[in-house]
Amino acid sequence: xxxxxxxxxxxxxxxxxxxxxxxxxxxxxxxxxxxxxxxxxxxxxxxxxxxxxxxxxxxxxxxxxxxxxxxxxxxxxxxxxxxxxxxxxxxxxxxxxxxxxxxxxxxxxxxxxxxxxxxxxxxxxxxxxxxxxxxxxxxxxxxxxxxxxxxxxxxxxxxxxxxxxxxxxxxxxxxxxxxxxxxxxxxxxxxxxxxxxxxxxxxxxxxxxxxxxxxxxxxxxxxxxxxxxxxxxxxxxxxxxxxxxxxxxxxxxxxxxxxxxxxxxxxxxxxxxxxxxxxxxxxxxxxxxxxxxxxxxxxxxxxxxxxxxxxxxxxxxxxxxxxxxxxxxxxxxxxxxxxxxxxxxxxxxxxxxxxxxxxxxxxxxxxxxxxxxxxxxxxxxxxxxxxxxxxxxxxxxxxxxxxxxxxxxx
Ligand SMILES: C[S@@+](CC[C@H](N)C(=O)[O-])C[C@H]1O[C@@H](n2cnc3c(N)ncnc32)[C@H](O)[C@@H]1O
Numbered sequence: 001x002x003x004x005x006x007x008x009x010x011x012x013x014x015x016x017x018x019x020x021x022x023x024x025x026x027x028x029x030x031x032x033x034x035x036x037x038x039x040x041x042x043x044x045x046x047x048x049x050x051x052x053x054x055x056x057x058x059x060x061x062x063x064x065x066x067x068x069x070x071x072x073x074x075x076x077x078x079x080x081x082x083x084x085x086x087x088x089x090x091x092x093x094x095x096x097x098x099x100x101x102x103x104x105x106x107x108x109x110x111x112x113x114x115x116x117x118x119x120x121x122x123x124x125x126x127x128x129x130x131x132x133x134x135x136x137x138x139x140x141x142x143x144x145x146x147x148x149x150x151x152x153x154x155x156x157x158x159x160x161x162x163x164x165x166x167x168x169x170x171x172x173x174x175x176x177x178x179x180x181x182x183x184x185x186x187x188x189x190x191x192x193x194x195x196x197x198x199x200x201x202x203x204x205x206x207x208x209x210x211x212x213x214x215x216x217x218x219x220x221x222x223x224x225x226x227x228x229x230x231x232x233x234x235x236x237x238x239x240x241x242x243x244x245x246x247x248x249x250x251x252x253x254x255x256x257x258x259x260x261x262x263x264x265x266x267x268x269x270x271x272x273x274x275x276x277x278x279x280x281x282x283x284x285x286x287x288x289x290x291x292x293x294x295x296x297x298x299x300x301x302x303x304x305x306x307x308x309x310x311x312x313x314x315x316x317x318x319x320x321x322x323x324x325x326x327x328x329x330x331x332x333x334x335x336x337x338x339x340x341x342x343x344x345x346x347x348x349x350x351x352x353x354x355x356x357x358x359x360x361x362x363x364x365x366x367x368x369x370x371x372x373x374x375x376x377x378x379x380x381x382x383x384x385x386x387x388x389x390x391x392x393x394x395x396x397x398x399x400x401x402x403x404x405x406x407x408x409x410x
Contacts, residue, residue, distance in 0.1 A: 053302050062238040063363025065298045070182045071101040102182045104294035120396040121229050121271045128398045134167045138223035144177045146208045147232035148189035156229040174222040175200040209254050224262040228270040234365040255379035256407030268401045274368035275395035278325040285323035285332050292321045295361050309345045334362045380407040
């Protein structure tokens with residue numbers, strides 16, 4: 001008898017897991033360039049940094065560089081400064097105190113000043129929850145966040161997840177997936193959510209403006225809820241200078257891709273900013289050292305990747321940033337303004353810039369609920385919440401939409 005009992009205990013002990021795979025790190029690959037044939041009249045691939053940079057210098061579009069600025073050289077801890085980028089002596093001596101790419105973005109968010117979107121978005125989420133947002137979400141869901149932005153940005157989905165978990169309706173979240181163009185932002189966000197909620201969390205590096213489907217983990221038995229905070233989709237590029245798609249059409253294409261990715265019945269929860277008072281916007285987007293470092297990262301990256309031939313070229317001595325509100329397209333454009341007459345040699349052509357020349361680097365559309373109704377409608381989504389939070393006192397709104405039909409966009 002005693003022997004049998006011992007064997008049974010032994011077997012039971014084996015049933016308890018003694019070890020577990022908790023993280024898998026994948027070797028980085030060069031993500032293949034998606035085919036976006038109709039994106040603009042020249043059929044260039046705007047998803048490649050080089051094309052976006054060259055088209056920007058040629059004046060072929062506005063805001064083509066935004067996604068490419070959230071960049072760090074290919075190692076997981078990120079570049080501390082421009083030293084790590086293959087930028088040469090002269091430029092280094094001036095700019096090595098300046099942050100680059102993703103780190104410049106984070107420093108800009110940390111300094112609070114102009115980018116108060118953290119608190120404003122949190123308030124919008126909070127108000128929407130008080131107005132019954134969680135009751136409108138599916139009973140069992142998997143959350144896929146588009147552009148979480150790393151440790152600070154991920155506070156927004158964390159706030160939402162906590163509220164869903166505490167809600168009396170007993171809704172279940174099966175998993176959280178962070179999709180970001182920057183490896184570090186995706187992995188940091190997934191880890192933060194995993195740590196805080198002990199939830200299955202995935203980090204996916206990908207471009208949500210790409211035509212190709214994102215490589216998302218398979219999830220059965222739960223409804224996808226895509227989230228986007230901080231206005232990532234409002235940065236849609238504008239190719240109207242070369243008779244290509246404008247910002248709204250491009251945003252509709254990006255949401256259409258989201259619809260195809262997750263399918264009919266999936267949800268989208270997104271915040272938006274629709275301030276249109278130029279004075280307030282100019283204050284919010286005013287120049288700070290970190291914001292300038294982030295935006296001029298486009299030039300630094302071009303030097304690091306050999307697009308600009310002169311490794312000693314110092315973008316900070318030739319350019320400064322200046323925001324402008326364009327009322328026709330309802331967008332803040334951050335321009336790089338040329339400080340002196342000079343030339344920039346690239347492998348394909350040499351550009352001669354005059355003092356005062358303006359290059360539209362980034363674009364942030366201030367679309368309101370009516371604009372999103374139009375954009376999302378083309379992408380096959382229907383808005384599900386009446387209370388958008390957008391009112392006279394707050395230009396920050398939140399939209400819950402559902403994919404109810406196939407997109408009419410390509
Ligand atoms: C404006 S920030 C918002 C960050 C965060 N959600 C917040 O609210 O503070 C945009 C985020 O989207 C990511 N991103 C920008 N363009 C992207 C793209 N085309 N595909 C995937 N991620 C992108 C950036 O790396 C960044 O994390």
